[in-house]
Amino acid sequence: MTSFDIHNADNAQLQALQQQLQQAFDQLKAAGLNLDLTRGKPGSEQLSLSNALDGILAGNYTSDSGTDTRNYGGLDGLPECKAMFADIMQVTAEEILIGGNSSLTLMYQAVLFAWLFGYGDKAKAWKDDGKTSFLCPVPGYDRHFAICEAFGINMISVPMNEHGPDMDSVEKLLREDKSIKGMWCVPRFSNPSGIVYSDETVDRIARLGQIAASNFRVFWDNAYAIHSFTSDAPALAPIMDACRRHGTEDSVLQFGSTSKVTFAGAGLAYMAASKANLAAFGKHLGMSSIGPDKINQLRHLRFFNGHTSFAEHMKKHAALLKPRFDIVLDKLAGHFSNSDALQWTVPEGGYFVSVDTRPGLAKRVVALAGELGVKLTPAGATFPYGKDPQDSNIRIAPSFPSLADIDKAMDVFVLCVKLATVEQALA
Amino acid sequence: MTSFDIHNADNAQLQALQQQLQQAFDQLKAAGLNLDLTRGKPGSEQLSLSNALDGILAGNYTSDSGTDTRNYGGLDGLPECKAMFADIMQVTAEEILIGGNSSLTLMYQAVLFAWLFGYGDKAKAWKDDGKTSFLCPVPGYDRHFAICEAFGINMISVPMNEHGPDMDSVEKLLREDKSIKGMWCVPRFSNPSGIVYSDETVDRIARLGQIAASNFRVFWDNAYAIHSFTSDAPALAPIMDACRRHGTEDSVLQFGSTSKVTFAGAGLAYMAASKANLAAFGKHLGMSSIGPDKINQLRHLRFFNGHTSFAEHMKKHAALLKPRFDIVLDKLAGHFSNSDALQWTVPEGGYFVSVDTRPGLAKRVVALAGELGVKLTPAGATFPYGKDPQDSNIRIAPSFPSLADIDKAMDVFVLCVKLATVEQALA
Numbered sequence: 064m065t066s067f068d069i070h071n072a073d074n075a076q077l078q079a080l081q082q083q084l085q086q087a088f089d090q091l092k093a094a095g096l097n098l099d100l101t102r103g104k105p106g107s108e109q110l111s112l113s114n115a116l117d118g119i120l121a122g123n124y125t126s127d128s129g130t131d132t133r134n135y136g137g138l139d140g141l142p143e144c145k146a147m148f149a150d151i152m153q154v155t156a157e158e159i160l161i162g163g164n165s166s167l168t169l170m171y172q173a174v175l176f177a178w179l180f181g182y183g184d185k186a187k188a189w190k191d192d193g194k195t196s197f198l199c200p201v202p203g204y205d206r207h208f209a210i211c212e213a214f215g216i217n218m219i220s221v222p223m224n225e226h227g228p229d230m231d232s233v234e235k236l237l238r239e240d241k242s243i244k245g246m247w248c249v250p251r252f253s254n255p256s257g258i259v260y261s262d263e264t265v266d267r268i269a270r271l272g273q274i275a276a277s278n279f280r281v282f283w284d285n286a287y288a289i290h291s292f293t294s295d296a297p298a299l300a301p302i303m304d305a306c307r308r309h310g311t312e313d314s315v316l317q318f319g320s321t322s323k324v325t326f327a328g329a330g331l332a333y334m335a336a337s338k339a340n341l342a343a344f345g346k347h348l349g350m351s352s353i354g355p356d357k358i359n360q361l362r363h364l365r366f367f368n369g370h371t372s373f374a375e376h377m378k379k380h381a382a383l384l385k386p387r388f389d390i391v392l393d394k395l396a397g398h399f400s401n402s403d404a405l406q407w408t409v410p411e412g413g414y415f416v417s418v419d420t421r422p423g424l425a426k427r428v429v430a431l432a433g434e435l436g437v438k439l440t441p442a443g444a445t446f447p448y449g450k451d452p453q454d455s456n457i458r459i460a461p462s463f464p465s466l467a468d469i470d471k472a473m474d475v476f477v478l479c480v481k482l483a484t485v486e487q488a489l490a
Numbered sequence: 491m492t493s494f495d496i497h498n499a500d501n502a503q504l505q506a507l508q509q510q511l512q513q514a515f516d517q518l519k520a521a522g523l524n525l526d527l528t529r530g531k532p533g534s535e536q537l538s539l540s541n542a543l544d545g546i547l548a549g550n551y552t553s554d555s556g557t558d559t560r561n562y563g564g565l566d567g568l569p570e571c572k573a574m575f576a577d578i579m580q581v582t583a584e585e586i587l588i589g590g591n592s593s594l595t596l597m598y599q600a601v602l603f604a605w606l607f608g609y610g611d612k613a614k615a616w617k618d619d620g621k622t623s624f625l626c627p628v629p630g631y632d633r634h635f636a637i638c639e640a641f642g643i644n645m646i647s648v649p650m651n652e653h654g655p656d657m658d659s660v661e662k663l664l665r666e667d668k669s670i671k672g673m674w675c676v677p678r679f680s681n682p683s684g685i686v687y688s689d690e691t692v693d694r695i696a697r698l699g700q701i702a703a704s705n706f707r708v709f710w711d712n713a714y715a716i717h718s719f720t721s722d723a724p725a726l727a728p729i730m731d732a733c734r735r736h737g738t739e740d741s742v743l744q745f746g747s748t749s750k751v752t753f754a755g756a757g758l759a760y761m762a763a764s765k766a767n768l769a770a771f772g773k774h775l776g777m778s779s780i781g782p783d784k785i786n787q788l789r790h791l792r793f794f795n796g797h798t799s800f801a802e803h804m805k806k807h808a809a810l811l812k813p814r815f816d817i818v819l820d821k822l823a824g825h826f827s828n829s830d831a832l833q834w835t836v837p838e839g840g841y842f843v844s845v846d847t848r849p850g851l852a853k854r855v856v857a858l859a860g861e862l863g864v865k866l867t868p869a870g871a872t873f874p875y876g877k878d879p880q881d882s883n884i885r886i887a888p889s890f891p892s893l894a895d896i897d898k899a900m901d902v903f904v905l906c907v908k909l910a911t912v913e914q915a916l917a
């Protein structure tokens with residue numbers, strides 16, 4: 064395999080190459096593939112790692128602190144369970160609230176309550192405070208952007224670099240534009256770039272509360288906090304500690320879940336925030352809920368305090384995920400190292416590989432792959448309003464398919480990138 | 491036991507009676523009771539009826555239709571589970587959406603989406619349509635009223651009679667006041683009166699859509715749909731059928747849950763509505779959720795399609811609840827039949843007995859009982875803004891305490907009603 068390089072190719076060579084690629088394309092089309100690299104969802108083997116959850120209570124529904132988890136009562140979760148997630152989020156147990164099965168719901172509610180009511184006296188409701196804007200590091204997560212769209216919140220893109228969001232831009236924008244009331248962050252194994260925010264970036268984000276309005280909140284979606292492929296993957300600095308140093312505890316709302324630890328659809332979601340923020344959040348949450356499912360909390364407690372540990376359990380996930388990512392990365396390196404046709408990130412955890420084609424080609428690549436029966440995340444999805452100004456970013460999610468299917472799908476992907484690149488060179 | 495009657499008592503007799511009651515009061519105070527009749531929550535024995543739920547999957551997490559319930563996917567519930575609840579709600583499976591563990595959450599979201607976005611093109615968002623008012627049949631459920639308060643929705647009380655809300659008043663108000671955009675209903679074993687809406691009332695409510703604005707919605711909280719104490723309790727007419735007859739399918743949103751069927755804190759909540767309403771609801775729900783916990787749906791399916799049936803299961807609940815209600819009703823009848831000191835309802839299902847003291851005494855009775863260590867729902871809680879204009883209604887919830895505790899608590903309640911009534915007669 065030699066790397067794809069068409070820098071010095073003349074027109075005739077390009078045409079010959081296009082013909083050859085088109086032939087391969089037509090052959091693959093006849094194969095009638097049906098593969099999917101779109102969703103960051105766990106594979107079946109990963110889910111089976113947690114099969115012991117159902118039935119783990121063995122008829123004992125009472126928590127160690129004496130709560131009958133079957134009944135009503137308690138809005139923020141079992142104390143033992145809060146302590147368990149406090150460790151992961153590097154906060155105190157009093158700074159944790161446990162929700163239902165979806166951290167997306169907690170994030171939506173956190174935006175909703177800020178927009179509609181505000182967090183306490185010092186934080187004016189966004190709806191009563193003029194235009195509302197969010198900083199959106201790009202590429203980012205489309206479901207974050209969809210929440211902003213639902214509330215008519217103006218989205219301002221900020222570029223990501225290998226340390227996280229470009230903090231010079233972030234600080235400048237925040238000083239100049241008082242409509243900015245929020246910022247989305249996926250700080251470890253970022254969706255989709257896979258990078259881990261550097262210590263300096265974390266510290267600078269913790270300091271934003273000093274220059275932003277009192278109703279500004281960082282939405283810190285730490286979805287992949289413990290989801291590394293190897294034990295030496297970069298750690299994330301604890302942002303709440305930094306906030307305590309800078310006196311900005313109220314400026315950051317953290318989120319996480321066990322969706323990619325236990326069951327994607329039936330895990331536990333949680334939120335970490337200052338006591339003042341949790342009190343305001345809980346007040347509004349209490350109007351809309353009888354409290355979270357405490358039985359599922361007890362199941363998770365018994366599972367991780369006895370049956371296994373987070374560290375042991377996540378190693379098993381890594382053993383299933385790493386070979387999948389290796390195929391993706393090996394294919395890309397085999398065909399495009401030292402080529403300017405494709406750039407990509409090499410994540411050490413999380414669920415995604417982010418690739419950049421030459422400008423103007425992402426949509427074409429996704430369309431070509433679709434013709435061959437390989438579904439890719441729609442080009443543009445990683446940008447606010449679904450619009451990638453460069454039309455170059457594509458998110459690859461290899462967790463769900465089998466190794467053999469990823470291999471086939473990546474062959475298709477590689478072919479489509481080459482074909483689109485040659486087409487463009489000839490145009 | 492002779493019924494309490496002070497109609498023909500003169501001042502001296504009243505003073506003697508007060509002294510006697512006060513003596514009994516002081517003796518009971520020394521007993522240092524700690525009893526609670528406030529919460530409509532299931533007792534421990536009721537919860538144990540569903541203990542087989544955890545572990546019922548025996549490692550098989552795949553639904554009959556082939557869904558891996560552990561993973562992401564599906565916003566409105568498993569088809570088999572929708573069919574199961576469609577029977578209870580007397581609608582089609584396509585008219586069901588399954589949520590998390592709390593029907594209160596679905597109701598809050600239904601109000602939120604109507605207020606913020608509106609249900610489709612024909613139903614303007616309430617926030618953009620001037621003042622928003624709700625009709626609130628009283629006495630009613632405080633958590634319904636709390637949702638209205640959260641959104642600044644004006645609440646208009648409508649009296650209940652033995653057939654349901656006074657429909658002459660409802661129709662008149664709706665014709666005259668175009669700010670009315672909603673109405674709360676608990677149609678079977680109403681909270682707290684326990685009455686079941688008559689067939690005529692159901693039909694008239696289904697016809698409200700003909701005279702109301704296109705963004706008007708009835709919030710039909712059918713929380714006690716299958717919660718009767720005996721098999722001959724009055725049935726509830728199916729409102730969606732009536733809506734179909736009158737062409738008003740979009741005017742009613744129905745809600746229910748298994749909170750008082752399986753586990754209060756870990757059951758399944760569901761919503762029944764026209765396909766148009768569900769489509770609009772689902773669109774906004776999809777922004778805020780990865781979908782409901784399908785594993786818990788599968789557990790409930792296995793439980794009610796194999797382990798037991800709804801009818802069989804609810805009979806066991808009735809066997810635990812009816813003796814508790816019998817104590818309450820026997821005590822009231824023993825002391826206050828043919829007395830104008832207390833009126834009460836005789837529910838044939840549900841979780842509450844509603845009593846009315848003489849005007850001006852509810853708060854005093856609740857305070858006196860509190861002094862004796864018996865917690866009652868705060869007087870006024872059953873009215874919008876917590877204000878009972880007559881200060882007369884008290885909700886009694888006897889499901890949770892033991893039979894012996896209910897007996898003791900009701901002796902206290904009876905004593906406090908008598909004492910407050912004599913105090914007032916002497917004042």
